[in-house]
Amino acid sequence: MMNTARLIIEQMKAEEVDALLSIARTWEEKHLVDGDTFTRDYFIKTLNKEDLPPISTASPEHFSGLNIKHKGTKALLGFIDMYRGYPDPKTLWLGMLVIDASQQRKGYAKEVVDAISLYAKEAGFERMGIGVSLKNWKGLRFWCHMDFKTIFNIVGPATYTSDETAHLGLYRML
Numbered sequence: 001m002m003n004t005a006r007l008i009i010e011q012m013k014a015e016e017v018d019a020l021l022s023i024a025r026t027w028e029e030k031h032l033v034d035g036d037t038f039t040r041d042y043f044i045k046t047l048n049k050e051d052l053p054p055i056s057t058a059s060p061e062h063f064s065g066l067n068i069k070h071k072g073t074k075a076l077l078g079f080i081d082m083y084r085g086y087p088d089p090k091t092l093w094l095g096m097l098v099i100d101a102s103q104q105r106k107g108y109a110k111e112v113v114d115a116i117s118l119y120a121k122e123a124g125f126e127r128m129g130i131g132v133s134l135k136n137w138k139g140l141r142f143w144c145h146m147d148f149k150t151i152f153n154i155v156g157p158a159t160y161t162s163d164e165t166a167h168l169g170l171y172r173m174l
Helices: 014-024 030-034 040-047 108-122 137-145
Strands: 007-011 063-070 076-084 091-099 127-133 150-155 167-173
Touching (some): 007 108, 127 137, 127 150
Antiparallel strands (some): 007 063, 076 091, 150 167
């Protein structure tokens, strides 16, 4: 689907589910950030395009589950999902982005976001959107560094408790 200087970003494949789940589980803080952990079911739903956004016009045709591979070694480095047209038709939504913990801090996530930004701009989108948990400090820093700084939504309980989490909806203009 997309290539960068070092990466291949392509559709997930069923035979990669176990490897993707292994990569997903390297995100040790996920249960603290989101209150759950990755399961095989997450990847099955992604492959079957079943995890669609809560809009009346949601269509599997606009959803993509993508893997991230090293161009030279073909090693699987991570995954991302995206939806073309959420929360509105002019926004490309980036869902879960995970890079194997052993491969982080090498610029791969930035390279992925930059490649998808170029794709989004060429496809006529005006902005990209993401949702990030307020408990995900590492993610908040990354997304702000990637220029996702416009808050368009806050979802979560009205009052803070240590058991609850809230999410920010952030935009990056293209």
